[in-house]
Amino acid sequence: MKLISHNFEKDTSGSVTLKAEDKEDLFTLYNLIQKRDEIRLKTFRNIKKEGKSKADKKLLTLTVSVEDMDFIPEDENMRIKGKTTTPTEDVPVDSYHSFEIDYQYPFTLKKDSWDAVSVEVLQTACNTDNKAEMGAVVLQEGVAHICLITQNMTMLKTKIEKPIPKKKRGDSKDHDKSLDKFITLTAETVIRDLNLDNLKAVVLASPGFLARNLYDKIFQIATSQNDKVLHSHKAKFVVTHSSTGYLQGLEEVLKNEEVQKKLSDTKFAKDVLILDEFFKRLNDDDCTAWYGPQECKKAVEMGAVKNLLITDSLFRSDDISKRQQYIELSDLVRSTGGDVNVFSSLHESGKQVDQVTGVAVILKYPVPDLDEEEEEEQ
Template sequence: MKLIYRDIGKDSSGQVTLVAEDGEDMWHTYNLLQPGDSLRASTLRKVQVESNTGSVGSNRVRTTLTIAIEAIDFDSQACMLHVKGRNIQENQYVKMGAYHTLDLEPNRKFVLAKKSWDSVHLDRINVACDPSQNADVAAVVMQEGLAHVCLVLASMTLVRAKIETQIPRKRKGSVQQHDKGVEKFFDSVVQAVIRHINFEVVKCVLLASPGFVKDQFYEYMFSQAVKTDNKTLIENKSKFLCVHSSTGFKHSLKEVLVDPAVSARLSDTKAASEIKALQDFYKTLQNEPDKACYGIKQIEKANESDAIDTLLITDGLLRSQDVQLRKKLVTIVDSVKDSGGVVRVFSSMHISGEQLGQLTGVAAILRFPIPDMSDSESSDDD
């Protein structure tokens, strides 16, 4: 997603100009649009034209319209949004108040204005427009004295850091100098990994090199992590995968990513993380039922006690046209983040999102049990 312009005031009202570049961006756009917002985009409109002879015909003309959104339909097959509403700005072809449907598709600019931009909408724009937020996979491609820390996206690879260090050759009498040089190099790479890889987003980190450099680096990194009690690295140790590459340059990533073993590991990592989160919830519900809850009433009660460790919620629920319900949900999302909890927004286009939708659309794993958490949830189902 490209952010062309952003003008949001202190009162949270304002507008953004965006260009959706692919199908995933169209899904982000669908989750941003709400009835009551205004949308401005170019469109084709059939207009009546009177010729010099007095005969009346119709032509299709391209014009730019601004509508107040009333209905939104997402066509996943055509990867297009059909947005219906009334015209709210003067236009030579369309009367004020007349209905029109704007068709949004990839690579077409649009302006979206809201009376109030909440944190969920702003987070979605940040995620959609920041390539690093969509990078499920990171890679460290290295050889002795050279390393590239990269983020791997569907359409591109971003080099976040390049580390180059002169390492003395391993000669008789200078082995100690060589080892010090290697240690200094490895330490710089570890710092780059910590600084540039967001382990909340990244699900797999490839360590690639010729020979045994990657294995030596892996051992050094985790021995240092234990010494310094670096919990981020220790907790994410299972995400690292050592693979062979011919060099430590970025172009060697191509040969790494086509390796069948690597492809299998990387397949649909984002969806896999959602499935794991849902499995963790079901496991908790089965083994420690007092530390799992679902349904809005129970979630509200748990949130009042700052008990939510992980909140699972569908984007479908966050698209609710019930303004009060949506405000309530956004408040819960913000509160969980402020108390140090994790919020996972499930896409209703994924099977895990469908499963969570069948379970009221919102669930949580708790830090500690909440007394009297047995209220009926029948009124929350829809």
């Protein structure tokens, strides 16, 4: 995200001028922009002049109060609908207008209050070090998924599918030839689609030896092309096993101890470990893992929370009081020495937290019966 200018302080009204640069920025804006915020931007609108039967499309600068938003990652599309708040020559005040945030024009976002979460989201987005964290390729015979994993989402860059004939008894030539073409195509696509300069690691995972074959092919190509830059990134590659070549294999791979050591400084990998620890404690039933708004609130107020696990969807709530409740909960955890782990709803780990109410805690020590009052009421 490019920060052009800003004029605000925490917990006060103010504005910031931004320019989205990629899909990750659009998702950040989806988390940042809320209903009743104002956006001022250049946008096209059909204007019908008196005496003309056909409307003309005109580029205008409008200020719109946000009423609805929609984000579709696959389409790189952040669509917003609202009412204009200031009149122009062509558009009166309180006119409905729909527009898309794109990569072409900067825009100004004004809020009545920049709360702690909004400020943190903005600061993180404008720090270029927080972009893509790692690349990943999960594959099996005939199918490969080349992904980019950021702190907010797993993006499928390319899916490769190629039919591989089965081995015949005593003759595997056709199979081996097709498999080699598939591995070569995947290797060439990895080299083309993943910018290794910006990645901390690249995980290659598959059942069997395909991931190792892909690794060998990538650096065979690097040698044949005398690509010294690609060779300089060799240490970033991690080859490991997965039970499937489909995207669900990523979660399994990131729990691997060897992979975790390599990826120890990436947010996504840390989230997977914390979530794994939460479910392990929950299954052990040792009273150090709880989920649910009331249970978590009690634990936080006791100062017993080691980790608060919360999804970004709760910070996007249209209910301002609900959003503020979780902001205050997060602040209280930090003030008592705990960590707040915000999970992206576009990662599989975030979806798992959403399935357990969107908020959970790992405690510093066992606390039994946090749900006792709820059970008595039932």
